Amino acid sequence: MQDRDLQPVLSVEGLTVRFGRGAVPAVSNVSFDVGRERVGIVGESGSGKSTTGRAIMRLLPPAAVVSAERMDLGGDPLLSKSERQMGALRGKDIALIMQDPRYSLNPVLSIGKQIAEAARLHLGLHKKQAHEAARAMLERVRISDAERVMALYPHQISGGMGQRVMIAMMLLARPKLVIADEPTSALDVSVRKDVLLLLDELVRENNSGLLLISHDIRMVAAFCERIIVMYAGRIVETLTRLEDASHPYTRGLIAALPDPRNPVRRLAVLDRTKLDLETAQ
Numbered sequence: 001m002q003d004r005d006l007q008p009v010l011s012v013e014g015l016t017v018r019f020g021r022g023a024v025p026a027v028s029n030v031s032f033d034v035g036r037e038r039v040g041i042v043g044e045s046g047s048g049k050s051t052t053g054r055a056i057m058r059l060l061p062p063a064a065v066v067s068a069e070r071m072d073l074g075g076d077p078l079l080s081k082s083e084r085q086m087g088a089l090r091g092k093d094i095a096l097i098m099q100d101p102r103y104s105l106n107p108v109l110s111i112g113k114q115i116a117e118a119a120r121l122h123l124g125l126h127k128k129q130a131h132e133a134a135r136a137m138l139e140r141v142r143i144s145d146a147e148r149v150m151a152l153y154p155h156q157i158s159g160g161m162g163q164r165v166m167i168a169m170m171l172l173a174r175p176k177l178v179i180a181d182e183p184t185s186a187l188d189v190s191v192r193k194d195v196l197l198l199l200d201e202l203v204r205e206n207n208s209g210l211l212l213i214s215h216d217i218r219m220v221a222a223f224c225e226r227i228i229v230m231y232a233g234r235i236v237e238t239l240t241r242l243e244d245a246s247h248p249y250t251r252g253l254i255a256a257l258p259d260p261r262n263p264v265r266r267l268a269v270l271d272r273t274k275l276d277l278e279t280a281q
Contacts, residue, residue, distance in 0.1 A: 009209035014069035040220030099182035101162030112150025160191035
């Protein structure tokens with residue numbers, strides 16, 4: 001029997017996503033595995049990284065046509081599941097953390113009610129038990145005075161606290177896979193590191209797999225064990241260190257990053273014509 005810890009949490013092979021009447025491909029033939037590790041997907045806006053994450057969650061709009069040779073969660077096929085079956089998986093076995101909690105949290109429900117609802121839905125707890133689980137989880141994400149915060153509404157908390165609330169809600173059920181889509185891009189620089197360290201701590205504690213989607217290649221390289229680089233809907237390179245980058249797109253992304261130690265008058269610009277030729281090969 002295959003060791004549970006050696007089996008990939010997520011296996012994706014030949015994932016393609018097309019939109020519209022012309023069946024325009026937004027993601028083309030993407031394949032990768034995620035074990036109980038931290039894997040990052042990086043690329044510019046429009047590279048297909050967020051579309052890939054939503055395809056895994058089966059959260060793309062009806063106009064999207066998704067196909068894959070395989071897209072399994074712990075060996076369980078996702079594409080053949082009904083919407084009702086996927087609804088049972090989302091939040092329990094696979095969780096999605098969005099980039100801006102202001103648009104992810106329900107504005108008319110208090111923080112406590114939203115987390116307790118997740119506890120009741122995914123853990124089968126009764127009202128009082130769910131309330132206690134919500135409070136304990138808020139304390140786990142280092143929110144002091146959890147009872148007071150539970151009575152607040154999303155507009156009454158800061159962005160950093162809102163993202164902690166989202167992490168608490170999404171990791172409450174100890175999911176097998178966590179997809180974090182730009183989880184720090186809406187936060188002040190001063191709190192980004194704290195949120196990432198907290199997310200890393202909880203993912204490790206739960207022995208979950210983490211798929212971190214970001215445009216910030218330097219942050220992903222510092223945080224993740226593997227880096228998947230996407231350009232024009234395709235994976236162009238997979239790395240463990242930025243120093244090993246060989247594809248011109250990856251090198252271009254790195255060159256476009258400001259380096260305070262070696263300031264330049266003008267940052268490098270990607271040669272799109274050359275990139276498109278290389279990617280098409």
